[in-house]
Amino acid sequence: MIERTELIEAELDTLYLISQVLNSTQDLQAKLQGVLEILHKRSGMRSGMITLRETENDAMVVTAVHSDSAVKPAQPVRYQPGEGLIGTILDAGSTLVVEKVADEPRFLGKLGLYDPELPFIGSPIYVEKSELVGVLAAQPTNSLFLGERARFMEMVANLIAQSVKMLRAMERKQRDLLSERDHLKQALIKNYSFENIVGHSAPMLKVFDSIRQVAKWNTTVLIRGESGTGKEVVANAIHFNSGCASGPFLKLNCAALPDTLLESELFGHEKGAFSGALAQRKGRFELADNGTLFLDEIGEISASFQAKLLRVLQEGEFERVGGTKTINVNVRIIAATNRNLEEQVTEGTFREDLYYRLNVMPIHMPALRDRTEDIPQLAEFLLGRISAQQGGRYLEIKDSAIRILMKHNWPGNVRELANRLERAAIMSPNGIIDRDVMVNTGLEDEIGHHVALKPQKGPPVDLNDDTLDDRERVIAALEQCGWVQAKAARLLNMTPRQIAYRIQVLDIAMKQI
Structure with missing residues (x-):
């Protein structure tokens, strides 16, 4: 009875010291090594070993070892499910007690750590009821009270499990943060390429x-x-x-x-x-x-x-x-x-x-007015950004609108162009920005007669261009003729009545010059 009482007191003292180690600021490896040292010195559990499951497979890798004579292996030692005593615990998911290691045929002795004449106790380390993440193993110095010692080992394994759980959660969070950082960094590099x-x-x-x-x-x-x-x-x-x-x-x-x-x-x-x-x-x-x-x-x-x-x-x-x-x-x-x-x-x-x-x-x-040939490319690029801001909305800018943009003086440069296009996108119900939409943003009012009277840069629009739709073709002809319907009709091989009908049907806003 006295021996059992002494054992319980030693185990309680050991649990207290282990809890202090596991709550310290040391890294996990140092904590696990400290646990094995306390088991060895305070509770008579020698040749301690802790294995943890590798995240990418079911194998157990030896993470911490403590023994007076053990030499740390040069290469990591692993146990597969069902392999040796550790693999048996991993497979069964329950505590294993062996009264004498020499009598156990499943014992492999990979580390040269255990005394064949002493008992062996191995307990699974569970983070959750169904998630086995490791095994705690050690040898009692004698065969007394193996049942009580097995329960004690399970309690130590539970304490270790809490530290492992917290570490795994922190590692996952850190991986997520690093992944998000790398993603944002790549996005920044892409955005500013x-x-x-x-x-x-x-x-x-x-x-x-x-x-x-x-x-x-x-x-x-x-x-x-x-x-x-x-x-x-x-x-x-x-x-x-x-x-x-x-x-x-x-x-x-x-x-x-x-x-x-x-x-x-x-x-x-x-x-x-x-x-x-x-x-x-x-x-x-x-x-x-x-x-x-x-x-x-x-x-x-x-x-x-x-x-x-x-x-x-x-x-x-x-x-x-x-x-x-x-x-x-x-x-x-x-x-x-x-x-x-x-x-x-x-x-x-x-x-x-x-x-x-x-x-x-x-x-x-x-200044933007000194590189007007970039306006079509800039408009497409900026509309792509505006589309993303508006939830991936379909936006298209017509050549007739581009021609209006290229005639503006742009005192506010690219910032003004972006502002104007965003306003046009908002005012376009179907996402198609043509000349009329651009005029409705107020651009024509700011330009005034300057739009019609300023000579065009480069050759006039080819009215026979198949890429022009009817509306764009009529507007281009009107622009080339100073918005005189009769002259535009002759360019399009139409009668004045026909072009007037087209202007009405195509809903073209006529400019007064």
Whole structure:
């Protein structure tokens, strides 16, 4: 009775110590090794071994071993279902007790771990009632109370199961997060590849060449151009096609913040640096370390802040607001502006040394009016995005609408074109954007007589082109004749009555010139 009481006390003490190990912050391997050591030292269960099921098959691989004389195998040791004592437990799914290992024909001794004269107890490790994930095995130092010791081993196996369950859940979550990260990263790279900078005109081919050249090096880039020309798209393309594509890519519009907030936003601040600074905060430069920082509207920053920015660009170091510690960073700077910096340097509103530090590799984005031949391709690309935003809705733009677009001056550049096409898509009930839909967006009103009187670029539309439908053919003829029905009728070999009927049937809105 005294021996049984001592055994129960030792087992309770062992369970407590094992629970502490399993609740520690160590990795699973260290936890399992610690469990076997406690079993060996505190409960008289020697030659401990834990196997865990491999996720890709039903085999059990030896994960942890503890013995005074055991040597860790050079290669992983595995047990298949039904193979040896471990395989038998895996197959049966229940605790196995052997009174003497030497008398057990199924014993394989793969590890050279067990004493053939001692008993053997192996218990399955269940995460759920039906999910067996491993086996806990050890040898009692004698044959006393094997039933009680088997139940004790089952309790230890249950404690191990909880740790394994939590680890498996964390591993699945981590795999899902990594998979989602990789998916999003691939989507980013795809979204900001060269294919998403649309254009085949000579000015755009020059831009593509500049991007390919500058992406190879970690040099500062200054993107010039009017608002809405796609400077941010180019900045994205440079980063995601460069050697620092795996690093962070941060953006900041310098015109959106006053100097005090701009300094805190870029350099960060220490706790208590100013009213409201309740905690330390890293700035964009620090967060973009080993990556890219895109500074939009760089021409808007004040003269006082230009000096602070120049130091970071030249030395790669700064201090947080309210701090004294110098922080060094490796950040690639891409700046953008629609301002005439040369003029600002002459006027003294922009530092000359900062201008030269930024203008290492300039890229000039052409205005849309200077590359009107890209408008058809741009319209198709933008309509694809608008279609996705509208749930995959079918959208089609007719040549008659394209011709209207190509005659506009586009003061808002590509941003204005995207806005106009989205408006046209909303106003088109069937998703087909023709001349009338485009006129209904207000584009014709803004152009006025300029549309009809401005000479067309290139040859007139071929009225015999089989790809034109009746409506487009009639509109093209009217446009070529200044919307005079009689002249358009002669071009189409019709009578004035016939073309008037066609205009009515095809629901063509006549322009008054």
